[in-house]
Amino acid sequence: MPGRWTLAGALCVALLAVAGCGIPDNTEVQVDGSGPAVEAGASSFRGDEPPTRTAAGTDREAFVRNFLSAAAGEPDRAYARVKKFIAPENKSRLQEKQGSEIAVNVVRLTEDPAITANRNGLFSVKLRVQQIGLLRSNGVLAPPVATETEYKFTLRGAVSPGQAGTEEAGLFVTDPPNVLLLSDQALRQYYQTRPVYFWNSNQRRLVADQRYLPLAVPDERRVNEVVKWLIAGPSEWLRPAARPLPDRTALINNAIEADGRWEVTLELPGDDNRELGKIGIQLAWSLPELSGQLQLTTRNQSRVEIPSLKQHRLAHPLYPIDDEPQRFTVYDGAVHALTFPGEASGVVPLVPAANHDVVSAGLSRVGDRILAALVVTAPGGRQRLAVGYGADPVQAVDPGTQTFRGIGRPVWLRPLDPGQPYGLVVADGRLYRFDDRARMVPVSLTVVGSVTAVASSLDGQRLALVVGGRLYLAAVNLDGGLVSVGPARAVATSLTDLSAVDWAAENTLVVAGTAGRSAVYEVSIDGALETPLVADVGARVTHLAAYPTNPVVPLPSALIMYEANAVAYRYPSPDAIRREQVLAVTPPPTGVRPDSPTAPFFLF
Structure with a gap:
């Protein structure tokens, strides 16, 4: 076949001959050994937070769009961010959930927000939406639960009509929907899409699953988040094709980084070095921005060393493909x-x-x-x-x-x-x-x-x-x-x-x-x-x-x-x-x- 093959492609063809097109069982890791430290690649993601309540001033449409961005970011602070947009006397209308129950309804506006002035000095807002999905705290965008195609709420200025005194500048929502709403545009702006990889049922091929990581998550916590995603298992729809980590697998403390070397300690049933090596391949592909050394250990001190995550990815390519379609x-x-x-x-x-x-x-x-x-x-x-x-x-x-x-x-x-x-x-x-x-x-x-x-x-x-x-x-x-x-x-x-x-x-x-x-x-x-x-x-x-x-x-x-x-x-x-x-x-005859x-x- 004409064309040039990449190193990954050449390696994959070799693997085809011996492993039937999958990623091989015998991973090129060093067990209970160490390798030279290679500096991890640094990737500075933007720590973007959504706009504050007062950022829009008195621009009502900008305020509504900012309200639909407020839930973006780390899940445990989503309700606090949204409640800053709600009038103080009405904050209790948004009932909070905790921990893994926190979920955000992602919607697509099917037309611009309709905002009309009322005689009482308030403004009625009508949003026509398409329900996209439910963004859970583990970064999975699950199928939508809500069926609403329309949301209505009201805005007021900083001072309630008919009341004396002053409050903060800007606008407030007086009767919010009792769900966290996030527009698809805010999802695009304040999150990074990240694939995480799970083994298929016979552990010969990795299968990609999509997650959303808030850009506000500090760089040093990315490894922790990815390990937690792997422990939580694949998305529900993907489970017939993807294998979760062994039951009772857990992260012990936080991942540690020093001089380009990451250390991750797991509670792993059986302390199986082969299983640990498989997890190493999953992490190498799920953390593509890292190129340095990774050490995986278990509570009982079983250990796998990956001297270079970049080389590990080359040695275990995801797909048997050529570089010139x-x-x-x-x-x-x-x-x-x-x-x-x-x-x-x-x-x-x-x-x-x-x-x-x-x-x-x-x-x-x-x-x-x-x-x-x-x-x-x-x-x-x-x-x-x-x-x-x-x-x-x-x-x-x-x-x-x-x-x-x-x-x-x-x-x-x-x-x-x-x-x-x-x-x-x-x-x-x-x-x-x-x-x-x-x-x-x-x-x-x-x-x-x-x-x-x-x-x-x-x-x-x-x-x-x-x-x-x-x-x-x-x-x-x-x-x-x-x-x-x-x-x-x-x-x-x-x-x-x-x-x-x-x-x-x-x-x-x-x-x-x-x-x-x-x-x-x-x-x-x-x-x-x-x-x-x-x-x-x-x-x-x-x-x-x-x-x-x-x-x-x-x-x-x-x-x-x-x-x-x-x-x-x-x-x-x-x-x-x-x-x-x-x-x-063959060219057609003249005139045809x-x-x-x-x-x-x-x-x-």
Whole structure:
């Protein structure tokens, strides 16, 4: 394959040969030994606190937006910050919760706050919102509990109408909602998104879980917070695919840092050095800003030394991926490579005899082998799935026996065991599992509706789904050669009538839907953070593919391609992909308009 491999990629290929595409059991740590101290990387996060009550002066809309930021920061002080915005005579209306019960309702304003003046000198505020989720004290943004689409409250000035005397300047809320509210904009501004990593069920691959860390948390406490998150376990929706730490694991005292060396002491049942080594890999990836030495010990003095967290990450890469994703498309019924300036072009990993009658395709690289899934035409205007697996180029594909009215883009679940590859595909509104012999089996979901699209994360343990025009997440368990999908979590987004989805990063999706017009957005997996990419596609997006950014092979941004109205595009260019950018095709006769490339995808 042409292109340059990173050290991480080369190491991963070596691991593929011996460990079936997972992170190896024998970690390169020193047990009961020590290594040279390497200075930890210093990362100064902004210690931003939300604005105070008086920061907006008499600007009512600014005050309301600041009120929706007040809960941001360390959870144990959230109520105190919010109550400063509430009139003294009404503070008791906001009932406080303590400890792990503290949770913040994250909402997205669907329109600007409506503020109207009343005859009594007060101001009525009406907020129309979309409920995003419940931000818990452990940094998890859980699914929303509240169902309100509207909140109403009242503002007064510093002096209550009809009362003499003076109070502090500014405005007050007189009748607050009895919940902590936080806008999605405040979440973006005052928190840092951080992935933490849990082992999958057989401890051969790490699975990313998203957390939110307040920027106000001091740098020296970051290690403590991450260790506590790991001890608390994965998010609820991820648990079918992710393994928590052993029961009764606890942090003893606080993590200590001295001269670039971090020391973490745990209560670990069994004092198993292998388990301690596994936790070391989790911490190395969950603390990417640290590059120095980490020492893990237990109460009984079992010890694991990691001389360099940076080198430890290189030695235990998260994903078996290459550093040069290659673009492909379907043109004139066959898979072809695409070429663009500044990018490496690939060679189609299929022999011509296996590359015909193609509607769409999903290809994946596993070491020196190729997984190929082709949606091909069948008699009667129907479609079927053809699958091949072998050395590059794949010599033949096995045509399936089942035919359907329509089949979506097939995706491979990157296998832990290359001998048992599985993929997922949507056919006639249902989700199916397929194997390397094109056998298709329906997959049960916990949500009802027509399935439009499915996409798999790089770890192969998390799915994004479009069901009934809405976005969902689900964990995948691959134990025993089976593919079972856990309970689906709905993801709130301002887009409606969704049609396509793929993974833009570890914890970010790229989604196509409607926002007044057909659009493509980048959306965090919990729905809280949205970024419009293409505001007006011009037609419904029917096909979407991305190469996700990741910490193994970092890219400035996700590489994205999509199809609308049978025309393919390469984001961010507004221009369609042209026939001249498709390799190895014969120009049409003079006067004949060339076909448009369709169904673009990436090979990696």
